[in-house]
Amino acid sequence: MKSSVTAFTWKLLPLVLFVMLFCNGCWDKKEFNQLAIAQTIAMDYEEEQYKLTVQLVMPAASDEEISGDSMWLISGEGDSVAEALEQISRSAPRELYLAHLDIVLLGEGLLRHDISQGLEYFIKEDVLRRRTNLLAVEGAAGELLQAKLKLADVDIYYLRNLLRDQRQWVKNGDTVINDYYLAMDKRLPEGLVIPRIRTKDEKALYLDGAALIQNNHLLCWMEQDWLDSYRWVTGGAEIRTLPDDKSHDAVTVEVRKDRCEWELVSAEPLQIRAKLKGKLLITENKLKNNIQSIEELEEFRRQIQQEMETILKKEAEKDFALLQQKGCDALRLGRWLYAWHPELVHPEKWNSQFSQLQIDVQIETAVRSDA
Amino acid sequence: MLPVLLIQENGTAGLLAIVPGLAVGILILLVCTFWRNRCEETSFPQSLQMLLGKPAGMVTTFLFLLLYLLFAVFCLSSFVEVVHTGILKETPRILLLLPVFLLAGWLAWNGLEDIARFTVLAAVLAVLLLFLTVTGSIGSFQMKNLLPLQIHSPEKLIQSIGYSSFSYSMFLVMFMVYPALPQKKGIAWQMPLAAALSAALFLLWVLLALGVFGQFSMEQLIWLPLELARMIQVSAFLERTEALFIAIWLPVVLANSGLLLWAASEAAHQLLHRQKSRWLHWGMVAIAAVFSIAIGNLLQLFYLEQALAAIIAGFVPLLLLAILAATLLYSRKKAGRKGGQPS
Numbered sequence: 001m002k003s004s005v006t007a008f009t010w011k012l013l014p015l016v017l018f019v020m021l022f023c024n025g026c027w028d029k030k031e032f033n034q035l036a037i038a039q040t041i042a043m044d045y046e047e048e049q050y051k052l053t054v055q056l057v058m059p060a061a062s063d064e065e066i067s068g069d070s071m072w073l074i075s076g077e078g079d080s081v082a083e084a085l086e087q088i089s090r091s092a093p094r095e096l097y098l099a100h101l102d103i104v105l106l107g108e109g110l111l112r113h114d115i116s117q118g119l120e121y122f123i124k125e126d127v128l129r130r131r132t133n134l135l136a137v138e139g140a141a142g143e144l145l146q147a148k149l150k151l152a153d154v155d156i157y158y159l160r161n162l163l164r165d166q167r168q169w170v171k172n173g174d175t176v177i178n179d180y181y182l183a184m185d186k187r188l189p190e191g192l193v194i195p196r197i198r199t200k201d202e203k204a205l206y207l208d209g210a211a212l213i214q215n216n217h218l219l220c221w222m223e224q225d226w227l228d229s230y231r232w233v234t235g236g237a238e239i240r241t242l243p244d245d246k247s248h249d250a251v252t253v254e255v256r257k258d259r260c261e262w263e264l265v266s267a268e269p270l271q272i273r274a275k276l277k278g279k280l281l282i283t284e285n286k287l288k289n290n291i292q293s294i295e296e297l298e299e300f301r302r303q304i305q306q307e308m309e310t311i312l313k314k315e316a317e318k319d320f321a322l323l324q325q326k327g328c329d330a331l332r333l334g335r336w337l338y339a340w341h342p343e344l345v346h347p348e349k350w351n352s353q354f355s356q357l358q359i360d361v362q363i364e365t366a367v368r369s370d371a
Numbered sequence: 372m373l374p375v376l377l378i379q380e381n382g383t384a385g386l387l388a389i390v391p392g393l394a395v396g397i398l399i400l401l402v403c404t405f406w407r408n409r410c411e412e413t414s415f416p417q418s419l420q421m422l423l424g425k426p427a428g429m430v431t432t433f434l435f436l437l438l439y440l441l442f443a444v445f446c447l448s449s450f451v452e453v454v455h456t457g458i459l460k461e462t463p464r465i466l467l468l469l470p471v472f473l474l475a476g477w478l479a480w481n482g483l484e485d486i487a488r489f490t491v492l493a494a495v496l497a498v499l500l501l502f503l504t505v506t507g508s509i510g511s512f513q514m515k516n517l518l519p520l521q522i523h524s525p526e527k528l529i530q531s532i533g534y535s536s537f538s539y540s541m542f543l544v545m546f547m548v549y550p551a552l553p554q555k556k557g558i559a560w561q562m563p564l565a566a567a568l569s570a571a572l573f574l575l576w577v578l579l580a581l582g583v584f585g586q587f588s589m590e591q592l593i594w595l596p597l598e599l600a601r602m603i604q605v606s607a608f609l610e611r612t613e614a615l616f617i618a619i620w621l622p623v624v625l626a627n628s629g630l631l632l633w634a635a636s637e638a639a640h641q642l643l644h645r646q647k648s649r650w651l652h653w654g655m656v657a658i659a660a661v662f663s664i665a666i667g668n669l670l671q672l673f674y675l676e677q678a679l680a681a682i683i684a685g686f687v688p689l690l691l692l693a694i695l696a697a698t699l700l701y702s703r704k705k706a707g708r709k710g711g712q713p714s
Contacts, residue, residue, distance in 0.1 A: 027459065027461055027462035027463070027466065028458075028459045028460065028461045028462050126456075126457065129601045129602075130584075130598070130601060130602055131601070131602060131604055131610075178511060178583070178584065178588075178602070181584070181585065181587070181588040181591075182516065182584075182585045182587075182588065184587075185585060185586075185587035185588075187586075187587060332515070335515045335516070336515050338515075338518075338519060339514065339515035339516075339517070339518035339519055340515075340518065340519075342519040
């Protein structure tokens with residue numbers, strides 16, 4: 001009995017070994033030095049042609065670190081994204097590897113045409129993850145990627161650092177593919193805010209403003225001061241210097257914003273309260289030598305708080321009103337309202353409902369000890 | 372795939388369809404316990420012949436065998452499809468199928484004890500996977516993506532309940548497993564508790580996915596665990612974990628399919644009154660593997676699931692009723708015989 005079991009095991013062994021040969025994933029192996037690893041991609045749409053510019057890293061096997069010599073830019077054009085990519089594949093000296101794409105730059109042409117057309121191919125091919133970052137470029141995205149800046153070359157590390165630095169100031173400020181999907185829900189459309197990246201005097205890159213997207217199209221470009229107010233929705237921080245004034249000259253305040261809390265005030269007419277909470281840190285105070293007592297200090301802080309709240313409230317109201325004027329719910333208010341009060345929302349008419357609803361802005365701040 | 376179907380047809384409240392499915396699962400376990408308590412002396416195939424008559428009993432045993440095989444095919448083919456479409460796109464599908472069938476068959480061959488030990492590991496890994504997914508996705512989770520709870524298509528709720536019932540009908544395997552379990556106090560309530568816990572974990576997965584992806588996006592997803600794995604990012608420490616995820620998921624799949632193949636093999640052996648035969652066992656595994664190879668793509672897998680769900684919807688209630696009724700009759704006869712025996 002034992003010998004027949006052993007005999008059968010021996011007969012099974014070659015099959016097991018044969019199968020094991022294919023269990024180590026070598027069929028899908030990718031040799032590092034045979035790949036053109038795409039780090040960043042810029043998508044443009046001009047004259048009815050999709051144009052892709054891909055930044056590729058093609059390291060040698062002996063490279064211990066990636067240098068500028070290993071980076072290449074290749075462009076392709078076509079009637080569709082797939083055609084443009086095919087052109088790039090034919091030009092690339094190595095096998096194109098797209099699975100490491102971290103950032104997608106969307107050019108103005110594509111933003112005005114239709115973002116979904118640009119992204120659809122990559123999403124269906126499982127190339128883009130839902131965590132891939134989106135950045136908007138005013139003008140041609142490919143040109144930005146090819147820009148020769150004085151400070152540094154435009155590459156994935158530079159872009160990643162910009163985003164990382166932004167994260168220190170802004171919570172949930174990145175726009176990723178998942179945000180795109182959430183915003184494009186046809187049942188309840190909302191606006192999408194994609195940070196804009198620009199060059200400054202051909203010296204450096206910086207994040208400034210954003211593209212406001214609705215129904216897969218660029219609605220308009222928004223400036224940085226609008227974005228600062230918008231940050232009340234997502235949370236974040238900004239530095240504000242109070243206006244030049246006899247009593248409050250040169251007082252700089254860091255405003256740390258919590259995420260906006262919405263509250264239904266009334267159903268008819270539809271009125272929502274936006275409760276914006278934050279902390280104020282006085283970072284620069286050239287008047288501190290004038291303050292002699294604790295009471296004076298407390299009075300000073302109270303005045304700063306009041307002044308800041310007035311300014312911030314005015315700006316928030318103005319910027320929310322701007323969105324309402326455009327009929328674009330980039331505040332994700334519809335999603336909140338639909339989640340907690342679905343009976344009040346008409347999804348197919350949400351854009352016009354959003355334009356007409358009353359948003360009451362309430363700001364609560366607390367002054368923390370001087371930074 | 373089940374949660375996608377639930378959400379697609381019904382929105383968030385489609386998750387409620389899990390409850391009837393779980394109820395079917397618990398009902399199966401209760402009928403199984405009832406049968407076992409009254410027919411301790413026989414195995415399930417023998418019981419069926421005793422309860423339903425020899426021809427009907429044999430046919431029913433054969434149907435059970437087929438069901439176990441098809442469940443195993445479905446389980447392993449789904450996993451291979453995830454790996455093939457998501458990770459190893461160039462590796463031929465057959466080369467992914469054969470090793471998993473070999474492993475599951477080997478696990479089944481070694482018997483229930485090895486499967487039980489393996490399942491302990493699989494349970495730990497399932498919890499680890501959940502922890503990993505929750506940690507990595509928590510930053511993207513928002514309640515407002517999940518709500519409101521509403522049914523989009525009430526007419527498809529019945530269909531969703533059908534799919535949910537199909538999923539929990541895999542508990543039919545307990546009819547083969549229960550006789551092999553040692554007589555232990557508490558098994559009768561531990562099994563439904565385990566079923567409820569597994570349903571709770573499953574629900575947690577789906578709620579997490581809804582909170583991250585939203586209801587609209589969920590309709591477009593096919594492989595939910597893979598998509599959630601792609602969202603995992605714990606600072607710069609942990610990202611791009613889907614390959615690791617799949618590797619951790621493998622033991623869970625193997626434990627389930629190993630048990631199903633064991634049950635199919637055991638049913639075949641008892642039907643043919645054979646002792647442990649390697650040719651019979653590996654023949655069954657080979658048949659299942661060939662059937663899996665024939666299922667070439669995801670669409671065919673969906674069709675298989677639809678067909679099985681339809682069969683289960685009609686078959687399981689009748690079967691449970693028949694077993695219940697027959698067991699009651701048998702136990703009364705047995706009681707009558709004992710009462711009539713001379714002291």
